[in-house]
Amino acid sequence: MSESKKIATELIYPAIWGIMMYNVLRAVTDLTHHGIFWEGELKLHVTALLLSVVICYLCNYEWRRRLLKTGAAGRIQRDYFFVFFEIIIWLNLMLKIGQEIGVLFMGSGWIDYMLINVIYVPLLLIFYTLIRGYLTERQANEKHLALEKLKAEKKEAELEFLKSQYHPHFLFNALNTIYFQVDENNAEAKKSIEYLSELLRYQLYDVNQEVAFYQEINYLRSYIAFQQLRKTDRLTVNIEIDDALKEQRIAPLLFQPLLENAFKYVGGTYNITLILKLKDDQVYFELINSVSDAAVSSGLKNSGVGLSNLKRRLELLYPQKHELTVDKGDVFFKVMFTLPVK
Numbered sequence: 001m002s003e004s005k006k007i008a009t010e011l012i013y014p015a016i017w018g019i020m021m022y023n024v025l026r027a028v029t030d031l032t033h034h035g036i037f038w039e040g041e042l043k044l045h046v047t048a049l050l051l052s053v054v055i056c057y058l059c060n061y062e063w064r065r066r067l068l069k070t071g072a073a074g075r076i077q078r079d080y081f082f083v084f085f086e087i088i089i090w091l092n093l094m095l096k097i098g099q100e101i102g103v104l105f106m107g108s109g110w111i112d113y114m115l116i117n118v119i120y121v122p123l124l125l126i127f128y129t130l131i132r133g134y135l136t137e138r139q140a141n142e143k144h145l146a147l148e149k150l151k152a153e154k155k156e157a158e159l160e161f162l163k164s165q166y167h168p169h170f171l172f173n174a175l176n177t178i179y180f181q182v183d184e185n186n187a188e189a190k191k192s193i194e195y196l197s198e199l200l201r202y203q204l205y206d207v208n209q210e211v212a213f214y215q216e217i218n219y220l221r222s223y224i225a226f227q228q229l230r231k232t233d234r235l236t237v238n239i240e241i242d243d244a245l246k247e248q249r250i251a252p253l254l255f256q257p258l259l260e261n262a263f264k265y266v267g268g269t270y271n272i273t274l275i276l277k278l279k280d281d282q283v284y285f286e287l288i289n290s291v292s293d294a295a296v297s298s299g300l301k302n303s304g305v306g307l308s309n310l311k312r313r314l315e316l317l318y319p320q321k322h323e324l325t326v327d328k329g330d331v332f333f334k335v336m337f338t339l340p341v342k
Contacts, residue, residue: 267292
C-alpha cells in the first residue's frame with residue numbers, strides 16, 4: 001500500500017468523516033424543519049464541528065491501535081457489539097460534558113441527544129468498518145509480501161544447496177581422476193585418496209542429524225587409518241570398541257576433534273589408545289595419547305579449539321546429560337566423556 005494512501009487514511013480521512021457527520025446532522029435538523037442550513041450562532045457550529053472531527057480522530061487512533069494489536073480479521077460480531085456500546089457511552093459523555101461547560105447547546109434536551117445518537121452512531125460504525133477493512137487489506141498485503149519473501153528465500157536456499165552439492169561432487173570427481181592418475185605401484189597414495197574420499201563423503205552427506213553408531217565407528221576407523229598413513233611407523237594405535245555399539249543413535253563427529261588433537265600432538269612413546277564402551281544406556285569414550293616435552297611446551301596444555309567446540313556441542317546436544325573430563329599429564333593427554341545413546 002502506497003505511503004500517500006496510508007497518510008490519507010490516518011490523517012485526512014478522519015477530518016473529512018467528522019466534517020461529513022456534522023453536516024449530515026445539520027442537514028437533518030435544519031432542512032427538515034424548513035430552516036436555513038447552519039442556522040444559529042456560528043461559534044457554536046464551529047465548536048461542534050471541531051468536536052465532531054476530534055471524535056473521529058480519537059476513534060481512528062483507538063480503533064487502529066486495538067485492531068493492530070488483536071488483528072483486524074476474526075471476532076467480527078463481538079468487536080462490533082463492543083464498538084457499538086463504546087460509541088454510545090463516549091459520545092453521550094462528551095455531549096454531556098460539552099453542554100455542562102457551555103461549548104455545546106442542546107436546546108431540545110433529550111431530543112437532541114437522541115437525534116445525534118441516531119445520526120452519529122451509524123456513521124461512526126461505518127467509519128469503524130472502513131478502518132477495519134483498510135487494516136484487513138493492509139495486513140493481508142503484508143502477509144502476502146512476507147509469503148513472497150519467504151518463497152524467494154526458500155528458492156535462494158535451494159539454489160545454495162544445489163551449489164553446495166555441486167562443489168562436493170566436483171571434489172569427488174577430482175579425487176577420482178587423481179586416483180586413476182596415480183601409478184599402480186604407489187599403493188600408499190591410492191589408499192590415502194580412498195580414505196580421504198570416504199571421510200569427506202561421511203562429513204558432507206551422512207551427518208544431517210543423528211547417525212547409527214556403527215556409521216560413526218566406521219568413520220573413526222577410516223580416519224585413524226588415514227592418519228596412520230601420514231605418521232611415523234613408530235606410532236601405535238590401540239582400539240577397543242564394544243561390539244554392542246551398532247544401531248544406537250548418536251550425534252555425528254563428536255569424537256573426531258579429539259582424535260585430530262591426539263594425532264597432532266602425539267609424541268614421546270608415540271602411543272594412542274581409543275576406548276568405546278556401552279554401559280547400560282551410556283556410552284563411555286576414552287582417548288589417551290602420549291606426548292613429548294616439546295608438545296607440552298608448545299601449547300598442548302592450553303590446546304583446545306577442537307576441545308572447546310566439543311564442549312559447546314555437548315552442552316547444546318546433551319545438556320546436563322554428559323560428563324567430560326580432561327587429564328593433562330607430563331607424558332600423556334587423556335580425555336574421557338560419557339553421554340546417553342538411544
